[in-house]
Amino acid sequence: DVATVQTDVVIVGAGPAGASLACFLSSYGIKGIIVDLNSTSADTPRAHITSMAAMECLRDIGLDVVADKLATKGDCMMHTRWAHSMAGREYARIYSWGNDPRRKGEYERASPCAPVDLPQTLLEPELVRYATLNGFQIRWNTEYLSFEQDADGVTAHVRDNITKVTYAVKAKYLFGADGARSKIMTQLDIPLEKHPGGGPAINVLVKADLSHLVKHRMGNLHWIMQPDREHPEFGWMSIVRMVKPWHEWMFILFPSPGSDLSRRPSKEEYLGRVKELIGDDTPAEILRVNVWNINEIVAETYSKDRVYCLGDAVHRHPPFNGLGSNTCIQDAFNLAWKIAYVMQNKAGPEILSTYSQERQPVGKSIVKRANDGFRDHAHIWNAIGITLPTLAERKALLSELATNSQVGRTSRKKLQEAIAQSEHEFHGLGIEMNQVYASSAIQADQDPSLKQTLENSDVVLYHIPSTIPGRRLPHVWLNTAVPSGLVSTIDLAGKGGFTLFTGIGGEAWKPAAAKISEQLGVPIRVYSIGFDQDYEDPYFDWMRVREIEDSGCVLCRPDRFVGWRTKAVAENAEDALGKVLKAILSK
Ligand code: FDA
Numbered sequence: 001d002v003a004t005v006q007t008d009v010v011i012v013g014a015g016p017a018g019a020s021l022a023c024f025l026s027s028y029g030i031k032g033i034i035v036d037l038n039s040t041s042a043d044t045p046r047a048h049i050t051s052m053a054a055m056e057c058l059r060d061i062g063l064d065v066v067a068d069k070l071a072t073k074g075d076c077m078m079h080t081r082w083a084h085s086m087a088g089r090e091y092a093r094i095y096s097w098g099n100d101p102r103r104k105g106e107y108e109r110a111s112p113c114a115p116v117d118l119p120q121t122l123l124e125p126e127l128v129r130y131a132t133l134n135g136f137q138i139r140w141n142t143e144y145l146s147f148e149q150d151a152d153g154v155t156a157h158v159r160d161n162i163t164k165v166t167y168a169v170k171a172k173y174l175f176g177a178d179g180a181r182s183k184i185m186t187q188l189d190i191p192l193e194k195h196p197g198g199g200p201a202i203n204v205l206v207k208a209d210l211s212h213l214v215k216h217r218m219g220n221l222h223w224i225m226q227p228d229r230e231h232p233e234f235g236w237m238s239i240v241r242m243v244k245p246w247h248e249w250m251f252i253l254f255p256s257p258g259s260d261l262s263r264r265p266s267k268e269e270y271l272g273r274v275k276e277l278i279g280d281d282t283p284a285e286i287l288r289v290n291v292w293n294i295n296e297i298v299a300e301t302y303s304k305d306r307v308y309c310l311g312d313a314v315h316r317h318p319p320f321n322g323l324g325s326n327t328c329i330q331d332a333f334n335l336a337w338k339i340a341y342v343m344q345n346k347a348g349p350e351i352l353s354t355y356s357q358e359r360q361p362v363g364k365s366i367v368k369r370a371n372d373g374f375r376d377h378a379h380i381w382n383a384i385g386i387t388l389p390t391l392a393e394r395k396a397l398l399s400e401l402a403t404n405s406q407v408g409r410t411s412r413k414k415l416q417e418a419i420a421q422s423e424h425e426f427h428g429l430g431i432e433m434n435q436v437y438a439s440s441a442i443q444a445d446q447d448p449s450l451k452q453t454l455e456n457s458d459v460v461l462y463h464i465p466s467t468i469p470g471r472r473l474p475h476v477w478l479n480t481a482v483p484s485g486l487v488s489t490i491d492l493a494g495k496g497g498f499t500l501f502t503g504i505g506g507e508a509w510k511p512a513a514a515k516i517s518e519q520l521g522v523p524i525r526v527y528s529i530g531f532d533q534d535y536e537d538p539y540f541d542w543m544r545v546r547e548i549e550d551s552g553c554v555l556c557r558p559d560r561f562v563g564w565r566t567k568a569v570a571e572n573a574e575d576a577l578g579k580v581l582k583a584i585l586s587k
Contacts, residue, residue: 003167003168004168004169004170005033005167005168005169006169007031007169008025008030008032008171008172009031009171009173009339010033010034010154010169010171010175011033011034011035011136011175012144012156012174012176012177012178013176013179013311014041014124014177015179015311015325015328016120016127017310017311017325017329018178019034019041019127019128019131020058020332020333021175021310021332021336022034022127023061023127023130024332024333025336025340026130026131027496028337028344029340030340031135032136032137033138033171034128034137034138035139035144035169036139036140036141037141038140038141039140040140041121041124042124044120044121044288044290045119045120045121045250046120047325048118048120048220048243049077049097049115049322050115050118050123050325051323052111052115052432053111053326053435053472055068055111055113055115055116056111056112057330057332057333057559060333063126063127064113067123068114070118070122070126071117071122072116072117073116073117076218076242077117077242078096078218079094079095079096079099079217079219080093080223081222082223082380082384083224084226084279085226085276085277085278085279086213086240086277086278086280087280088279091401091415092415094419094420094422094423095426096220096221096426096427097115097117097322097426097427098114098427098429106462110429110433110463112488112491117242119243120325141162142158142160142161144157144178144183144184146187147174147184147307149174149305149307153170154172154307155168155169155170156168156169156171172306172343176188177310179312179313180313182312182313182314184307185314188304188307188309190299191299191300192297193297193298193300193364195296197297198294198296198318198371199254199255199257199294200255200261200293200294201253201254201255201293202234202235202252202253202254202289202290202291203250203290204251204252204286204288205249205250205287205288205289205290206249206250206284206285206286206287207248207285208274208278208283210278210282212282213246213280213282221239223237223240224238224239224277225237225384226386227388227398228391228394228398231256232265232273233256234253234255234259234265234269234270235253235255235273236254236255236256236386237253237254237381237386238251238252238253238254239251248287253270253273267289270286271286295317296316296317297316297367298314298363299313299314300360301356302359303355303356308335308355310335311327311331311332312328314363315366315367317367317370318370318371318373318374320369320377321369321370321428323369323370323431323432326432330435331359333559335359337496337559338354339352340496341585346520346521347587348586348587349586350440351440353439354437354441357437357438358437358439358441365431369460373422373424376418376421376424376425379417380422382414383414384397384415385397385398385411397411423461424460427461428460428461429463430456430459430462433463433472434463434471436471437470437471438470440583441563441585441586442469442561442562443469444469444470445565447566450468450547450548450565450567452468454466454468465545466547467545467554467562468565469565471561471562472562473489473493473562477538477539478529478536478537478542479535479536479538480536481532481533481536486538489542490560492535493560494556494559496523496558497522497523498522498525498555498558498563498581499526499556500513500525500526500555500556501527501542501553502526502550502551502552502554503546503549504530504531505549505551505568505569506550506553507528508569509553511574512573513526515574515578516574516577520578548565548568551568552565552567553566553569555577555581563584564580564584
């Protein structure tokens with residue numbers, strides 16, 4: 001007998017994508033089941049960098065506080081370095097993750113959150129805990145096998161790998177958050193856009209107290225290159241990545257191009273290499289070894305009928321720029337409100353197609369950026385000489401770096417330029433914050449007098465706050481007339497509802513929003529910003545970024561992306577707002 005379980009939704013995969021989706025859905029009262037093949041959350045640290053964009057999603061349900069508490073931040077993630085060994089000479093360093101004194105202010109102005117360093121081993125259990133305390137059940141050791149769907153719902157067949165019992169889960173929707181080897185994506189037969197990957201990498205998790213080596217050069221990423229030595233094939237270059245300051249580290253080893261990985265190096269060989277990379281006699285112990293691949297893959301579309309995929313299932317790329325779990329969390333945040341609204345009859349089912357329309361281009365751009373970030377490193381390797389074919393050539397180039405010769409001058413210049421270019425990886429605030437959505441759930445400006453183009457020299461490096469529909473709501477600190485502490489626009493928006501921001505002269509939006517909210521059954525909060533309004537704009541920052549007049553409005557969706565704006569109050573505010581919301585909600 002095959003048992004059948006009924007629930008609202010079924011999620012396959014309890015990684016950052018699946019577990020955060022469960023959290024966001026549960027905040028709308030949706031219940032469901034998560035199944036995962038493993039017997040627990042991530043057992044190796046994997047992705048670390050948690051961006052402000054992802055933190056803002058977690059902030060919507062209060063999880064940013066937990067993430068912030070568990071994370072490492074500030075000085076610990078201050079630099080990325082290039083060195084001969086952890087103990088040895090440093091070739092160069094660059095400020096990273098918002099710690100560049102020239103860019104700190106930009107980060108602070110971009111979000112009420114701060115970027116943090118949080119390994120998956122710490123984040124995932126918190127996500128699972130939140131989801132399971134709020135309406136989701138998790139089934140570990142449970143393998144998703146197949147699904148079928150009809151107009152009313154979807155049935156997923158799963159097997160409990162402890163009891164070997166197979167059962168069916170009937171739900172309204174199935175979510176494929178089943179990672180880079182997604183069975184669901186294969187079964188959906190969705191084409192993947194693939195570029196040749198960058199080959200394998202070996203993660204060696206190491207216990208070693210390196211406090212004395214980083215005390216004067218703090219940082220979470222240290223590229224180690226020894227061009228003047230022969231290297232083992234399995235690790236010609238490596239990144240030493242902080243996991244827990246400063247006694248747990250991930251040594252990421254890159255095998256030399258074309259090397260034979262069928263012979264697995266022994267633990268002693270790995271330890272030998274780790275010790276060379278540390279460069280002094282610090283005791284070290286290997287905890288785990290994992291092999292992973294550098295991919296450049298994005299799905300052409302993220303969904304088919306009642307099945308929606310997210311995370312590594314649809315975008316696979318290396319960790320450069322730290323875009324991995326951050327993109328998973330933002331996929332989930334985009335999807336959750338749409339699913340919840342459809343299930344609660346607040347939106348028509350057509351809105352669900354906007355998930356792929358909005359998130360696939362983001363996936364495509366981050367897959368490219370992460371791989372461009374990796375490719376950019378080749379310029380640094382070349383400048384230091386590690387890529388030269390013979391040891392003699394490598395030694396010669398390395399020694400030239402310190403000489404008053406033409407080769408020395410050229411190499412130093414190349415190194416400086418290549419390190420400067422890597423700012424795109426280590427301060428890529430733009431790639432994190434500049435996402436722009438285009439779909440029927442975004443109502444583009446009809447008014448040509450509204451600013452449409454954003455002047456910016458570099459959209460990967462710099463964040464451009466704007467209220468152009470399809471952009472993330474700019475963060476601005478506001479205050480109440482009787483000062484009670486600053487409040488971010490980010491905190492006024494979200495939390496399951498629409499938010500309309502207006503100002504002096506925009507009084508008509510309030511009754512209009514109340515009427516439309518009642519008519520459509522959708523929460524719409526209205527805040528007037530300005531002198532003596534609901535919130536004051538003490539720094540005039542809202543006035544600077546809002547790009548509309550006082551009486552106009554910016555309508556923000558539950559995921560805090562601008563859905564619509566208008567320059568000045570409409571003649572019939574109720575009609576205008578009703579029309580717009582119906583279009584956004586596919587109603
Ligand atoms: P994720 O892979 O995390 O989760 C998918 C889940 O689905 C898994 O728990 C799996 O058990 C489950 N699953 C799969 N098939 C199933 C089935 N048929 N039935 C039931 N469950 C199933 N990133 C980074 O930025 N820096 C890094 O250093 C690393 N290092 C790294 C090392 C290793 C070993 C891995 C595997 C990955 C990384 N990554 C990484 C990538 C990073 O971990 C990745 O981007 C996110 O975990 C993706 O999150 P998802 O939730 O999409 O998939």
